[in-house]
Amino acid sequence: MRTRPIRAGRHHIALHHLREAPGVPLLLLHGLGGSSVDWDVRPEAWPGPVFAMDFPGHGESAWLAGGGYYPELLASDADVALASIGGGFVAGAGVGAWVALLLAGTRPDEAAGALLLPGPGLHGLPTPDVDDAARGSDAALASFEGSRDAPRGTDPMVAMLEKDVRPIDYATAFAARARRVVLTSSPEPAPPWWAAIRSLATVDQTAAAARDAVSLAAAVFRPAELPTDAPRG
Amino acid sequence: MSAASLSYPGAAAPERSRWLDSFGLRLRVHEWGDPEATPVVLIHGMFDHARTFDVLAPLLAEHYRVVAMDARGHGDSDWAESYPWIVDVFAIVQLLRSNGRPSHLVGHSKGGGQSVDAAVRAPDDVLRLVDIDGFGPPPEGFRPDGDGVPQRTQPEILGDFFDWRRHASDRRGWRTYPTLDELAKRRRQQNPRLSLEWLRYFTEHGAKETNDGFTWKSDPHTVRGYGPWRPEWIGPGWAPLRVPLLALTGTEPDTWGPIPEEVIEERLAHVAHVERARVDGTGHFVHLEKPVETARVLLDWLGDGR
Numbered sequence: 001m002r003t004r005p006i007r008a009g010r011h012h013i014a015l016h017h018l019r020e021a022p023g024v025p026l027l028l029l030h031g032l033g034g035s036s037v038d039w040d041v042r043p044e045a046w047p048g049p050v051f052a053m054d055f056p057g058h059g060e061s062a063w064l065a066g067g068g069y070y071p072e073l074l075a076s077d078a079d080v081a082l083a084s085i086g087g088g089f090v091a092g093a094g095v096g097a098w099v100a101l102l103l104a105g106t107r108p109d110e111a112a113g114a115l116l117l118p119g120p121g122l123h124g125l126p127t128p129d130v131d132d133a134a135r136g137s138d139a140a141l142a143s144f145e146g147s148r149d150a151p152r153g154t155d156p157m158v159a160m161l162e163k164d165v166r167p168i169d170y171a172t173a174f175a176a177r178a179r180r181v182v183l184t185s186s187p188e189p190a191p192p193w194w195a196a197i198r199s200l201a202t203v204d205q206t207a208a209a210a211r212d213a214v215s216l217a218a219a220v221f222r223p224a225e226l227p228t229d230a231p232r233g
Numbered sequence: 234m235s236a237a238s239l240s241y242p243g244a245a246a247p248e249r250s251r252w253l254d255s256f257g258l259r260l261r262v263h264e265w266g267d268p269e270a271t272p273v274v275l276i277h278g279m280f281d282h283a284r285t286f287d288v289l290a291p292l293l294a295e296h297y298r299v300v301a302m303d304a305r306g307h308g309d310s311d312w313a314e315s316y317p318w319i320v321d322v323f324a325i326v327q328l329l330r331s332n333g334r335p336s337h338l339v340g341h342s343k344g345g346g347q348s349v350d351a352a353v354r355a356p357d358d359v360l361r362l363v364d365i366d367g368f369g370p371p372p373e374g375f376r377p378d379g380d381g382v383p384q385r386t387q388p389e390i391l392g393d394f395f396d397w398r399r400h401a402s403d404r405r406g407w408r409t410y411p412t413l414d415e416l417a418k419r420r421r422q423q424n425p426r427l428s429l430e431w432l433r434y435f436t437e438h439g440a441k442e443t444n445d446g447f448t449w450k451s452d453p454h455t456v457r458g459y460g461p462w463r464p465e466w467i468g469p470g471w472a473p474l475r476v477p478l479l480a481l482t483g484t485e486p487d488t489w490g491p492i493p494e495e496v497i498e499e500r501l502a503h504v505a506h507v508e509r510a511r512v513d514g515t516g517h518f519v520h521l522e523k524p525v526e527t528a529r530v531l532l533d534w535l536g537d538g539r
Contacts, residue, residue, distance in 0.1 A: 009401045009454075011314055056314075066305055066313030067256035068320045072391060072459040076398035083399065106391045128466050157256060160319065170461040173387045 003060065006053075006084055008077040014060035015081050016052045023048025024112065024223045025085045028213065029078055031094025032121025032161055033154050035059025038093075041214040047223055048088070050214060053081045055096070057155035067157030071095065071124075071164050075102040082110055091217045094119025095161050101197075104181060105174025113180035115217050116194075117208075123191040124166035168196040175200050182220045184208035241434035243524070244287040248294075253302065253331055255324045258311040261303040262328065266294030271360070272332040273535065275301040276325060278342025278367070280451055282308030284438035288431075289520050292528035296537050300336070302328050304344065306452035308439060316458045318347065325351035329358040337535050338476075339363040341520060342489065346467070352476040361535055363479045365519050365527075368500055369467040371492045387461070394459050406453050409446035416440055416447045423488050426515075426522050435521075468500040477506040479534045481527075487516030510534070 002020075005012040016036045018028075026046045030038050036052035036059055043050040054061040055074050064073075078099055082088065087110035092100030097116035104114035171193035175181050181203045186194055197203050210216035247263030254260075263283050273293050275286045283301035290299040303310035304321060313320070325347055329336055338359045340348030345367020352359040385393075410416045417432040424432065441450050480501055482491055491497075501507050510530050515522040 009314060009398055063257075064314040065311070066258045066315070066320060068313055068315035068317045070315070070317050070460055072394060073315050073317075073398075075391070076395050079395045080399055102391060105388045106395060128470050160317070163319075165461055167461055167463075170387055174391075177386075177388045 006077075006081055008056075008080040009073075011056060011062040011064060013056055013062070013077050013081065014054040015084065016054070017049065018052055019043035019046065019048075019050035021047070021049050025049045025051060025088030026214065026217055026223075027078070027082055027085065027088060027090045028052040029090065029092035029096030029099050030055065030058065031096055031119030033058070033158060034094075034120065035154075039213060041212040043214055045212070045215040045218045047218065049085065051081070051085055053078060055099075055158075057158045063155040064157070067155060067160070069155075069158050069160045071098055071102060071161060071166075074161075075099045075106070078103050079107060082107065087111065089113050089115070089217060089221050089223065091115040091117065091213050093117040093122075093213065095121030095124075097122055098124065098166065098193075101171065101174050101178070101181060104178035105176070108177055108179045111179065112223075113182065113221050114178060115182045115184070115213070115220060117184050117213055117216075118186045121161055122186070122194070124162070124164050124193070126165070126167060126192045128165055129163065166191070166193045168192055171197050172200060175203055178202055180204070180221075182206055184216070239434045239437050241288070241431055243291070244434055245291040246287065247283075247290075247301075253324070253328055255305070255327050256320065258305060258313055260305065260311070260324060260328075261309040262331075263290075263301050265290045265299040266297055268298055270296065270298040272334065272336035273297040273299050273531075274325070274328060274332070274336045274338045274348075275299060276338070276340035276344035276348050277301070277304065277307070278340075278344045279455065280307070280439075280449070281341070281344075282435075282439045282450070284308065285435045285521060287435065287438075288524040289528055292524065293531060296532065297337070297535075298332075300328070300332060306455040308450055312452040312454070316452075316455050317460065318350075318458060318462070322347050322350045322354065326355045326358065329355055335360050337361050337363075339365065339531065340367055341365040342367045342517065349471055349474065349478065352478075353471060353474050356475045359476045361479070362474075362476045363481055363531060363534060365481045366483065366490055366517050368480070368492060368497050369464050371496055372464050374464070391459070394457065397457060401454065401457075407448045407451075409443060409448045411446045413437055413440060413447050416449075424518055424521065426485075427518075431521075468503040471500070472503040474504050474506075477508075478504055479508050479510055479530075481510045481512070481519060481530060483515035483517060483519045483522070484511055484513050485516040487518070489517045491517070508534070 002017040090100045100114040104111040175197035249264040252259045286301045305313045345364035417436040520527040
């Protein structure tokens with residue numbers, strides 16, 4: 001496996017090359033607090049190159065100076081990674097699924113499809129959390145301020161990503177513009193945004209029978225049937 | 234650049250300065266007045282810096298320990314990788330706690346809205362609160378470039394953000410100007426009611442000299458926050474506020490407002506304890522335009538402090 005640093009904004013993210021092969025690329029986006037090593041996959045199940053990125057503050061990617069994590073910033077980093085591999089399909093788990101949806105809806109010319117899997121950070125909040133604000137931010141501040149000196153691992157500030165707001169009409173705007181979105185079965189109850197995009201024409205569901213994300217992506221997207229020049233950005 | 238050299242009637246440099254560590258960034262904090270007095274924290278707005286309080290702060294410091302901070306990416310504080318609103322709010326809470334006792338809290342514009350959000354989250358750390366014209370954009374958003382701009386969809390707006398992020402690291406910073414005077418004149422476009430002498434004074438503290446000339450210290454990335462935020466969330470977000478709030482506005486049209494009176498009223502209707510005040514003849518930058526009158530209103534609201 002080769003890993004290369006990608007410049008995104010003023011920081012670097014780690015992009016891991018899990019499989020080198022000709023064809024349409026697949027990009028894997030991990031869940032909140034995880035990293036690319038979480039994926040238990042057979043990369044050879046995908047008929048093309050397979051990449052996995054570490055989000056900022058996770059895995060081998062840099063921590064953000066000042067700790068300002070939010071999903072759209074993660075999505076912009078994934079966009080840089082997607083551009084660097086020439087476009088392709090995206091599969092994301094948890095917060096990575098939300099990021100995959102944002103990416104697929106923003107870059108329909110470069111993201112051929114997005115597979116959304118359950119995982120940490122899937123939920124977010126449907127509205128600003130007024131009650132949480134009223135209780136004070138002591139706990140949040142304490143958890144964010146703990147052990148930011150650690151040179152590696154997960155930045156505690158990524159916990160902010162669990163507090164981000166994901167209104168239904170925001171989710172549907174991205175799902176409607178995406179070329180293709182596939183939802184796997186999700187934990188019950190599904191987050192409101194997940195339930196809302198289910199009924200859109202561009203969204204399919206799968207029973208998630210495949211044993212790993214790469215095999216499942218290969219089964220639902222059938223990239224071998226696509227012309228090889230299809231989604232190359 | 235060389236050490237600040239300009240003077241201005243009524244302006245006084247801070248008596249003490251310190252650093253606040255905030256999630257790995259060093260934020261610059263200045264203080265005026267008796268260290269044993271009740272603190273009054275001053276939070277500036279977008280593109281401003283703590284030294285814009287050099288006239289207001291000494292007036293308050295006759296009664297209070299005045300504490301002003303350069304926000305993340307502004308003035309002499311470190312630049313961050315990104316600027317979500319909530320982290321600025323956390324930094325204000327950290328500053329309040331660094332004072333070691335409850336403080337009054339005064340914020341302007343962006344810093345005003347963030348100060349209200351900080352008081353919602355840290356009610357035990359705030360005595361009384363003042364928001365100077367920081368009530369958010371109008372429902373349609375700020376349109377300083379004029380009307381007729383078509384509404385863009387959320388994916389299109391995020392696409393603009395992606396495009397900017399792809400080239401953010403090699404983008405040039407702010408434009409440079411050959412002299413500090415030219416930079417002050419640029420700032421006067423936004424503050425037509427301020428004298429060039431006063432503009433020059435506080436612009437010097439917000440400027441740095443590069444090989445190409447003078448430019449702003451602030452991080453050009455500060456404006457590029459992003460998220461699904463909506464103006465209609467402002468009022469409900471302030472509903473849990475327990476701290477008494479003074480909502481202070483000017484009376485004159487300006488670059489950043491005022492937003493329609495009915496919009497301000499609608500947002501403040503969520504706040505349990507709120508009073509209104511105005512400083513006649515000022516626009517958005519109430520405290521920069523009439524610092525003496527502003528200090529009088531603030532002292533009337535906060536009390537004499539001892």
